[in-house]
Amino acid sequence: xxxxxxxxxxTRLRPALLLCVASAFALASDRxxxxxxxxxxxxxxxxxxxLYYFTTFVDWPSETFSKxxxxxxxxxxxxxxxxxILDETLRGKTVKDRPLLVxxxxxxxxxxxxxxxxxxxxEQDRLASILKVLEGTTVLxxxxxxxxxxxxxxxxxxxxxxxxRFDINVTxxxxxxxxxxxxxxxxxxxVEGPGHPGG
Amino acid sequence: xxxxxxxxVRLKLILASILGSGTALLVFGAVITGFDxxxxxxxxxxxxxxxxxxxGANCLSALLFNDQKSAEDTLAALKADPRILGAGLYTADRKxxxxxxxxxxxxxxxxxxxxxxxxxxxxLMRDRLRLSxxxxxxxxxxxxxxxxxxxxxxxxxxxxxxxxxGSVLLTSLLLALAISSRLxxxxxxxxxxxxxxxxxxxxxxxxxxxxxxxxxxxxxxxVVAFNExxxxxxxxxxxxRGAQDELEQRVVERTAQLQAANGELEAxxxxxxxxxxAPIRHIAGFAEILEADGAGLNEAGRRHLKKIAQAAARMGxxxxxxLVFSRMGRSELQAATVSLADLLKEVLKEAQPDxxxxxxxxxxxxxxxxxxxxxxxxxxxxxxSNAMKYTAKSEHPRIEIGVDRDxxxxxxxxxxxxxxxxxxxxxxxxxxxxxxxxxxxxxxGTGIGLANVRRIINRHGGRTWAEGELGHGAAFYFSLPKVxxxxx
Numbered sequence: 001x002x003x004x005x006x007x008x009x010x011t012r013l014r015p016a017l018l019l020c021v022a023s024a025f026a027l028a029s030d031r032x033x034x035x036x037x038x039x040x041x042x043x044x045x046x047x048x049x050x051l052y053y054f055t056t057f058v059d060w061p062s063e064t065f066s067k068x069x070x071x072x073x074x075x076x077x078x079x080x081x082x083x084x085i086l087d088e089t090l091r092g093k094t095v096k097d098r099p100l101l102v103x104x105x106x107x108x109x110x111x112x113x114x115x116x117x118x119x120x121x122x123e124q125d126r127l128a129s130i131l132k133v134l135e136g137t138t139v140l141x142x143x144x145x146x147x148x149x150x151x152x153x154x155x156x157x158x159x160x161x162x163x164x165r166f167d168i169n170v171t172x173x174x175x176x177x178x179x180x181x182x183x184x185x186x187x188x189x190x191v192e193g194p195g196h197p198g199g
Numbered sequence: 200x201x202x203x204x205x206x207x208v209r210l211k212l213i214l215a216s217i218l219g220s221g222t223a224l225l226v227f228g229a230v231i232t233g234f235d236x237x238x239x240x241x242x243x244x245x246x247x248x249x250x251x252x253x254x255g256a257n258c259l260s261a262l263l264f265n266d267q268k269s270a271e272d273t274l275a276a277l278k279a280d281p282r283i284l285g286a287g288l289y290t291a292d293r294k295x296x297x298x299x300x301x302x303x304x305x306x307x308x309x310x311x312x313x314x315x316x317x318x319x320x321x322x323l324m325r326d327r328l329r330l331s332x333x334x335x336x337x338x339x340x341x342x343x344x345x346x347x348x349x350x351x352x353x354x355x356x357x358x359x360x361x362x363x364x365g366s367v368l369l370t371s372l373l374l375a376l377a378i379s380s381r382l383x384x385x386x387x388x389x390x391x392x393x394x395x396x397x398x399x400x401x402x403x404x405x406x407x408x409x410x411x412x413x414x415x416x417x418x419x420x421x422v423v424a425f426n427e428x429x430x431x432x433x434x435x436x437x438x439x440r441g442a443q444d445e446l447e448q449r450v451v452e453r454t455a456q457l458q459a460a461n462g463e464l465e466a467x468x469x470x471x472x473x474x475x476x477a478p479i480r481h482i483a484g485f486a487e488i489l490e491a492d493g494a495g496l497n498e499a500g501r502r503h504l505k506k507i508a509q510a511a512a513r514m515g516x517x518x519x520x521x522l523v524f525s526r527m528g529r530s531e532l533q534a535a536t537v538s539l540a541d542l543l544k545e546v547l548k549e550a551q552p553d554x555x556x557x558x559x560x561x562x563x564x565x566x567x568x569x570x571x572x573x574x575x576x577x578x579x580x581x582x583x584s585n586a587m588k589y590t591a592k593s594e595h596p597r598i599e600i601g602v603d604r605d606x607x608x609x610x611x612x613x614x615x616x617x618x619x620x621x622x623x624x625x626x627x628x629x630x631x632x633x634x635x636x637x638x639x640x641x642x643x644g645t646g647i648g649l650a651n652v653r654r655i656i657n658r659h660g661g662r663t664w665a666e667g668e669l670g671h672g673a674a675f676y677f678s679l680p681k682v683x684x685x686x687x
Contacts, residue, residue, distance in 0.1 A: 046265075053263045056337065095337070163265060183260035187269050 044082050046164045047157055048089040051116060051142065054155065055095040057184035060115055061177055064138050071101040075111045077130065078120030080104055081144075108133045119143040119153065127151060138176050150193035154178075167191045209387040216379035221372055228364040235360055239353045243282075243328060244321050247348050250280065251332035255344040258288050259334055262296065262342045270297035282349050284327065288334075289314040289343040296342065314343055326350050389418045393425060406433035465528050472521040479518065483511035517633075520647040524632065527654045532571045539565035539579075539612065542572065543600060546579045550587060556596060558587065563601030566610055568679045574655045581648035582614040582675050588642050589618030589673065603676055609661065610681060615674040621667040629665050652677065 055072055065072070072095050076082065090100045105111040108130045117139045123130055124145045131152045134141065141154045148156030149167035154176065156167045168188035173180050206214070254274060261270035270288050277283045277299055287310035288297040298310045314331070321330040328348040333340035389412040396410040406429050410422045486508040489496070496504065543565060568575075583598070590596035596617065603613040621629065621636050628634045630653040635646040653663045656677045667673035 050264065053260075057260060093337075165266075166264075181260070183257065186272075187260055187264050187266045 041085070043159065043164060044085050045089070047144070048082055048086045050157070050164065050166070051086070051118065052090055052093060052095075052100070054116060054140065054142070054184070055100070057181040058140055059179035059181075060140075061138055064113075064115060065098065070098055072098045073101045073103055073114045073116075075103045075105050075114030075117045076120065077105045077108060077111050077117055077123055079122035081120060082118075112137050112139065114139050116140045116142060119145070119148075121145050127153070138178060140173075140176065140178055149191045152194050155188065156191075165189065169193045207387075208390050209383055212383040212387060213376065213379050216383075217372055217375050220375045221368070224368050224371055228368065232357065232360050232364060236353070236357055239356055240323060240328075243348065243350075243353060244323075244330065247283075247321070247328060247330045247346050248332060250277065250283070251286075251330055251344045251346050254286065254346075255288075255332055255334035255342075258297070258344065259336055259341060262288065262290065262334060263336060267297050271299065274299035277346070282352055284347045284349050285310060286347065287311075287345045289345065291340060291342055293343070310345065310347075314345070319343075323350075326354070386418070389413060389422060393418070393422060397425070400429065406436060465525055468521065469525040469529070472518045472525065475518050476515070476522075479511055479515050483508060483515065486511060517645055520645045521632075524647050524651055524654065527574070527577075527651055527658075532658060533573065534569060534571060536567055537570050537572045537575055538567045539575070542576050543579050543583075546576060546583055550580075550583055556591070558590065559595065559597040561597065561599040561601070563599075565600075565602065565612065566605065568610065568681075570659050570679060571655075574658070578652050578655050578677065579614075581652050585648060585675070586614055586616040586618065588644065589620075589637075590616045591618075591642075593618055608681060609678045611676055611678045613674055613676050615672065617672040620669050620672045621665075622669050623667060626665055626667070630663060649675075 051074055055074075060072075074086070074090065076086070080086075087102055090102055093100050103111075103114065105114075105117075108126075111117050112134065115138070117134070119127065119130060119141055121144060127143075127145060127148075128151075131141065142148075142157070143153050143155075144157040145151070145153070146158075149169040149172070150156075152169070152172060154169050154172045156169075158165055158167065166188050167190075168180065168185060169191055170180075170185075171193065254277060257273045257276070258270050261267070261273060274286050274288060274297055277286050278301060281301075283299075284301050286299040287295055290296045293314035295310055295312050295314075300310075319331050319333050321328060327350055328346075330346045330348065332344050332346075334342040334344055392412055393410050396408060399408055400406060409426050409429065412422045413419050414423055486504055490501070490504055490508060543562065547560075583600075586598045587596075590598065599613070599615045601613055603611040605611075619637070625636055629636070630649045632650040633646045634650070635644075649663075652675075656663045656679070660680045661678040663675070663677045665673060665675045
């Protein structure tokens with residue numbers, strides 16, 4: 001009995017464990033300061049995991065899934081900084097029985113049906129127009145551009161004490177009709193900013 | 200019952216009821232307390248599990264997003280429950296991620312840096328409970344919450360239980376003591392009364408007392424049976440006493456009758472003997488005259504006449520002896536202190552000149568007794584003359600006279616010879632009147648000597664008996680009581 005319970009727990013544990021091993025690895029390599037590239041890579045590993053976690057702490061209106069065929073679409077707009085990491089992180093994962101689908105977009109027009117859209121730093125200059133296009137959609141915009149959240153994005157990554165933290169623009173989230181869990185809210189730094197670009 | 204030794208029924212009953220109720224209460228209390236303890240523990244474990252699950256769920260995001268401060272803030276919510284001493288949040292690789300300590304000032308390291316075992320569950324220690332719950336993320340464990348909970352509440356509750364139970368036990372035992380000491384009276388009172396009655400009966404032999412008390416129930420039956428037995432004993436005793444009285448009365452009557460008959464017989468034999476003397480004298484006298492004359496008698500006639508004279512003389516002797524014997528029974532005992540040694544000396548002095556043969560006399564010192572000197576002298580005279588007579592044909596005659604045994608109640612004198620003796624088959628005839636075991640022409644005598652001895656000794660309250668063997672001598676014994684007693 002105990003053995004069976006334990007083994008079943010182990011099978012359940014395995015993905016999380018992999019994740020943690022990954023983050024531990026990331027942390028360990030983070031300490032090796034000499035290698036900036038590997039530090040950056042481990043940051044992206046963490047950010048990729050965070051993108052996955054966001055899917056569990058945010059509720060999208062149910063009609064958004066009918067367009068994507070039940071899958072939860074995580075999009076990357078612009079130059080992809082993750083490389084294979086994002087696909088590796090999300091491979092085989094589901095959120096509330098929905099498969100996760102990674103899509104890469106070159107143009108914002110195509111990205112409107114995403115649930116989460118990571119806006120690459122390469123789009124820094126076009127951010128305002130991108131956000132304008134997304135106005136009225138239920139896309140959770142995430143980015144690592146400086147002051148991403150206060151500039152109208154919804155969640156912006158930043159690094160603090162060598163840890164990846166994030167800001168949340170509550171106004172923008174509310175305007176996108178997304179329900180962000182209190183658990184997520186308490187972790188993020190709440191920033192004030194325009195609910196929409198050009199404000 | 201060995202438990203109580205020989206305590207009284209009263210004490211046994213009280214002890215039994217108190218022990219019984221005490222044991223029942225103790226078992227009851229132990230079971231209740233045990234169940235209470237288990238229930239309290241189970242409830243605490245359940246509550247702590249819920250707490251751990253809530254905290255774990257609230258810590259999930261902090262765990263996922265690696266936010267230690269947030270996790271600690273969430274854990275700190277546990278301070279609402281004063282029983283929780285501390286809590287720890289461990290990552291999936293079992294490293295301590297965040298802690299909460301109720302009393303950080305104590306400095307005790309409550310949470311281990313690494314989680315010991317991988318499983319969920321709880322561990323009950325003497326004073327604390329350690330409970331681990333997995334924090335689930337999408338069906339998999341993202342970490343573990345460990346809560347340390349103080350068991351003081353349970354201990355206190357248990358102590359309270361024990362105190363309450365103890366006082367209840369004490370109170371109920373006191374109540375039981377009061378009740379049982381009151382109730383036992385109904386049972387023990389009749390028993391004690393019965394025992395006292397039985398003791399009185401056995402001590403005083405008074406069978407007329409009766410046990411009283413309630414006639415219902417087992418003890419009542421005992422009382423009734425006891426009384427019936429007493430009545431039975433009383434009746435039997437009365438019957439026995441009646442029978443005894445009757446017997447005694449009958450003995451007295453018979454004795455009187457016998458004495459009267461005996462007296463009559465003796466008087467008769469005395470008068471007969473006395474009256475027979477005169478005709479015998481005449482026969483003897485005229486036979487002498489005829490013999491002296493010798494007139495007209497031939498040789499045969501003279502021989503017949505001589506036989507008549509001899510027979511008459513012998514009959515005279517017999518009658519004289521009978522008269523002596525009869526006198527022995529009728530004359531008063533002249534009781535005084537008598538020295539048997541002196542008596543024997545006199546008897547021997549008279550007997551000695553008759554003897555030509557040397558007899559080996561062996562005479563022990565003899566005691567002083569209480570009796571009739573003349574009669575006791577006759578006893579010795581008879582026994583000594585018997586002994587001399589029946590040793591007459593012995594080559595080395597020997598006669599021993601001594602004390603066979605000297606006891607508290609009586610002294611036994613023995614006269615023994617090495618003469619012809621007698622056959623023990625006829626010992627019963629030895630002391631009879633005119634009973635002879637030997638022919639008259641063998642040994643002279645009328646055969647009344649030993650009868651006289653027995654009569655005299657009997658009148659002194661003693662006994663006579665003899666032992667002997669043909670050809671190996673005889674021993675005659677007589678006993679005299681030491682106690683002075685009035686004899687008939």
